[in-house]
Amino acid sequence: MLGCTYGKMFQTTVAGGSYQEGLTVHLQGVPPGLYITEADIYAALLTRKPGQSELASPRREPDVPIIYSGVNAADTMPGFSNKGYTNGTPMVILIPNLDRHFVHIEQYQTTNRTPRPGHASYASYQKYGEWDDSIGAGFFSGRYTSTIVAAGAVARHILKKHGIEVFSYVKEAAGVSAGDMPLEDARAKVDTFRAVRRDYDPIYQWLFADGRYNTDLRFLEKAAVLAEMEKNLIAIQDAGRKMDAEAISKEHGVHPTMNCPDVEAAFAMEKRILEIRDEGDSSGGLVEVIATGLPEGLGEPVFNKLDGELGRLMSIGTIKAVEVGAGYAVKDMRGSECNDQLRAKDGKAYFESNNAGGVTGGLATGQPLVARLAVKPTPTIAKDQRTIDKVSVENAELSAVTRRDPTIVARVWPVAEALTALTLLDLYAQHLGYRGLWSPDNK
Numbered sequence: 001m002l003g004c005t006y007g008k009m010f011q012t013t014v015a016g017g018s019y020q021e022g023l024t025v026h027l028q029g030v031p032p033g034l035y036i037t038e039a040d041i042y043a044a045l046l047t048r049k050p051g052q053s054e055l056a057s058p059r060r061e062p063d064v065p066i067i068y069s070g071v072n073a074a075d076t077m078p079g080f081s082n083k084g085y086t087n088g089t090p091m092v093i094l095i096p097n098l099d100r101h102f103v104h105i106e107q108y109q110t111t112n113r114t115p116r117p118g119h120a121s122y123a124s125y126q127k128y129g130e131w132d133d134s135i136g137a138g139f140f141s142g143r144y145t146s147t148i149v150a151a152g153a154v155a156r157h158i159l160k161k162h163g164i165e166v167f168s169y170v171k172e173a174a175g176v177s178a179g180d181m182p183l184e185d186a187r188a189k190v191d192t193f194r195a196v197r198r199d200y201d202p203i204y205q206w207l208f209a210d211g212r213y214n215t216d217l218r219f220l221e222k223a224a225v226l227a228e229m230e231k232n233l234i235a236i237q238d239a240g241r242k243m244d245a246e247a248i249s250k251e252h253g254v255h256p257t258m259n260c261p262d263v264e265a266a267f268a269m270e271k272r273i274l275e276i277r278d279e280g281d282s283s284g285g286l287v288e289v290i291a292t293g294l295p296e297g298l299g300e301p302v303f304n305k306l307d308g309e310l311g312r313l314m315s316i317g318t319i320k321a322v323e324v325g326a327g328y329a330v331k332d333m334r335g336s337e338c339n340d341q342l343r344a345k346d347g348k349a350y351f352e353s354n355n356a357g358g359v360t361g362g363l364a365t366g367q368p369l370v371a372r373l374a375v376k377p378t379p380t381i382a383k384d385q386r387t388i389d390k391v392s393v394e395n396a397e398l399s400a401v402t403r404r405d406p407t408i409v410a411r412v413w414p415v416a417e418a419l420t421a422l423t424l425l426d427l428y429a430q431h432l433g434y435r436g437l438w439s440p441d442n443k
Contacts, residue, residue, distance in 0.1 A: 001139070001173070005197060006221045006312070006315075006422065006426075007028075007029070007422065007426040008429075008430060009029050009154065009426055009429030009430050009433065010027070010028070010029035010422065010426040010429050011027070011029055011426075012025065012027055012148075013024070013025075013027075013028075013152075013175070013420055014026075014110065014144065014148065014151070015034075015147075016095070016097075016139070016144065016147065016227075017122075017133045017134065017135075017139050017141070017144070018139075018141035018143040018144070018415060019097065019100050019105060019108075019135040020097065020133070021096065021097060022094055022096035022097045022256045022335070023082070023095045023097070023143070023144060023146055023147045024092065024093070024095070024096050024147070024357075025089055025091075025092065025093040025095075025147045025150045025151045025271070026091075026092050026095055027070070027090060027091040027092075027093075027151060027154060028090045028157075029156060029426075029429065030070060030086050030088070030090070030091045031158065032085070032086050032087050032088035033082075033085055033086065033155065034086040034154075034158065034161075035084060035085050035086075036086070036153070036154060036157050037067075037215055037308075038064070038065050038066065038067055038213065038215070038222075039204075039208040039213075040052050040157065040314045041067075041093065041154070041385070042063070042064060042065055042151060042155045042203075042204065042207075042208070042369065043066045043153075043194065043198050043204070044149050044150070044153035044156075044418070045063040045064075045095070045146060045149050045150060045153070045414075046197060046198065046201045046203070046204060047062055047149075047193075047194060047197055047259070047411075047413075047414045048063070048081050048146060048149050048411050048412075048414040048415060049062065050146065052378040054274060054277075054406070055198055055258065055273060055274075055405070055406060055410040055411075056176070056256055057272060057354075057406060060233060060234065061097065061099045061146075061231065062098055062099075062203045062233065062237075062384070063095055063146050063236070064095070064096070064098075064203065064207060064213070064226060064229075065093050065094065065150055066093065066094040066095075066096070066219065066222050066223070066226075067089065067091065067093055068092040068094050068219065069086060069089065069092045069421065070086055070089055070090055070091030070092060071084055071086055071089050072084065072085055072278050072395035074394045080116070083215075085214045091154065092192060093151075093257050094117075094349065095146050095149045095150060095285075096148065096223075096348060097143075098226065098229070098230045098233060098341070099233060103249065105135055106215075107352060108134065108135045109135070109317070110137075110429065111235060111398065112134045112389070113389050113391055113396075114302065114387045114389060114390070114397075114398045115387055115388070115390050115398075116380055116385070116387070116397045116398065117370050117379065117386070117387055117398075118376070118377075119140070119141070119346070119379040119380065119384050120140035121134060121222055121390075122388075122390055124140055125130035125390050128217070138344065140317065142317065142318065142405075142408065142411070142412075143417040144317075145316065145412070146316075148316075148415050148418045148419050148422070149251075149414050149415055149418045150418075151416075151418065151422055152414075152417060152418020152419060152422055153418065153422045155421040155422045155424075155425040156417075156418070156421045158425055159293075159421060159424060159425055159428070162293075162428065163293040164292070164293040164294055164424065165184075165187070165291065165292050165293055166229035166290070166291045166417055166420050166421045166424065166430065167190045167289075167290055167416070167417060168189075168190070168259075168287055168288065168289040168413040168416050168417035168420070169186060169189075169190050169193075169259050169260055169261055169287070170258060170259055170260040170266075170269065170274055170285060170286075170287055170288075170409055170410065170413055171260075171284045171286040171287060171415055171443060172269075172286035172373060172409075173258070173260070173269035173272070173273060173275045173283065173285035173286075173407060173409045174269055174272040174276055174278075174283035174285065174407065175272060175283075175406065176265055176268045176269045176272050177265065177286075178260050178261065178262035178265040178266075179262045181261050181262065183286050183290060183292070184321045185261065186261040186290070188294060189253065189254055189261035190259060190261065191344065192252050192254050193254045193255075193259045193308060194411075195252075196248060196252050196254060196256060197256070197382040197434075198255075199241075200240065200241050200256065200370025201240065202237050202238075202239060202240025202241070203236065203237070203342070204234055205227075205240065205241075205395065206228070206236050207225070207228070211372065212225055213225050214366075220427075226434075228340050236429060243257070243275065245257075245258040245267075249263050249267075253301070255270070255289030256264075256411055257270075257410065259268050259410070259413055261393055264414045269285075273406055273407045273410075274406065275362040276407075277407075279407035280381060280382035280383040281377070281382070281383060282377040282378035282379075282404075282405070282406055282407060283377050283378075283406070283407045284374070284376045284377045284407065284408070285371045285375050285409030285411060286372055286373065286374060286375065286409070287372065287375060287409060287413045287416050288373075288410060289313075289369075289370075289372075289373070289413075289416050289417055289420045290356075290368055290369065291368065291369040291371075291420060291424055292368050294358065294364040294366065294369055294424070294428075295364065295366070295431065296352065296358070296361050296364055296365060296366040296427075297431070298424075298427055298428060298431050298433070299359070299361075299362045299363040299364060300362075300427065300429060300430055300431075300432075301361065301362045301363070302346060304363070304427070304430070305323045305359075305361075305362020305363070306362055306363060306364055306369075307357070307359045307426060308360060308362060309427060310322060310324060310371050310423060311418055311424045312419070312423060313371065313373055313420065313423075315419065316373070316412065316415050317371045317373060317418065318375050318376055318408045318412055318431040319374065319376075319412075319416075320374050320376050321373070321374035322371060322373055322374075323371065323372050323374075323422075324356075324359055324369075324370065324371050325354060325355050325356045325358070325359070325370055326338065326355040326356075326357070327357075327414075328370060330355070333355070334407050335353075339355070340352065340353045340354055340355055340356050340360075340365075340367075341353070342381050348420055351365065351367055354367050354370065355370060356373060357370040358428065359372060359405070369424075373412075373416050373422065375407075375408055375409045375412055376408075377407070377408075378404055378405050378406065378407060378408050380404040381404075384397050384398065384399050385398045
């Protein structure tokens with residue numbers, strides 16, 4: 001399979017499948033001297049993983065990462081304290097699949113001849129034939145996005161050290177839209193949402209808070225802990241703190257499972273999503289991604305423009321459109337309305353609006369970068385659908401019996417955030433390298 005690597009200066013290669021042994025992330029370009037742990041990466045992964053609410057698939061994958069290479073196993077010499085820090089070699093992260101059982105495999109086996117409309121199962125069979133990894137949709141399952149989130153956790157860690165922050169949230173779901181909110185308020189709500197999810201996550205508490213899983217363990221010792229967890233997975237998850245949505249919203253000002261800064265809208269989104277689910281159907285939505293602290297001029301024309309690279313967010317399987325700034329609305333604007341006019345104050349330039357979404361000519365303007373992603377409804381639904389037998393090429397009907405999400409929008413925002421971070425970090429490394437060749441600040 002080709003196409004599983006992205007980046008020039010910061011390269012990400014992903015592998016694995018929904019019901020294979022697990023998934024893998026291989027990162028090149030990770031600078032030395034970073035301290036990032038499995039707990040840090042898991043804190044990002046837990047916002048994406050399934051099995052946590054009615055808004056997600058009931059599959060209970062814990063998505064616990066193992067950092068397999070790229071960090072020092074011990075202090076390298078007397079007087080040095082560099083154990084656990086990145087050493088500049090490629091970083092490899094493993095994400096084992098634990099919640100995979102024959103009953104679920106059998107469900108896919110009995111329906112795999114009849115591809116799901118809206119899913120990749122027909123096209124992938126045409127490309128890979130009888131060897132297509134179609135159990136759980138293989139590499140075309142949303143499961144593969146855990147690799148992007150793991151890689152993005154590393155990228156966001158690096159970017160933050162350089163004053164660049166990336167965050168994302170649900171802007172619209174099932175036809176319910178969030179109200180506008182100042183950027184800083186939205187970011188604070190997202191940060192609170194992350195903290196609540198971590199504090200209530202039973203896997204985080206059992207593994208990391210209770211000290212069972214730490215950086216001192218060797219690979220096989222970590223694997224042994226995960227093997228123990230696999231045997232008791234349901235009991236561990238069911239023993240976690242129960243999330244009372246109303247109580248959490250009153251105490252923390254966020255919805256516990258729908259990452260939307262507008263809490264009233266978040267509850268309305270949840271209600272509408274579940275109504276559509278109970279009709280046997282699914283729903284889509286809109287995710288917004290924002291990045292701040294980008295240096296002016298970030299981007300490499302002509303074929304690696306900042307907004308052009310953001311188009312790669314379409315690589316996320318469920319995304320059908322990406323817009324930057326005012327996006328599609330520009331078609332109805334006049335130039336006098338669309339242009340972000342410039343002014344100067346105290347020797348500094350500023351813009352009176354941000355219809356460009358922080359990008360002109362493919363280069364960052366220094367304003368917040370704003371992108372929105374259209375998320376399609378989950379292809380697998382409870383209603384019968386017309387399809388074919390892809391082997392005999394005869395008409396057929398499909399009744400879904402596999403595990404599924406009533407909507408993908410509630411879980412896709414961490415993926416959008418992560419892939420944006422990977423894109424920005426790769427461009428940032430290029431930007432620093434190019435500027436370093438001529439900038440008077442780098443004599």
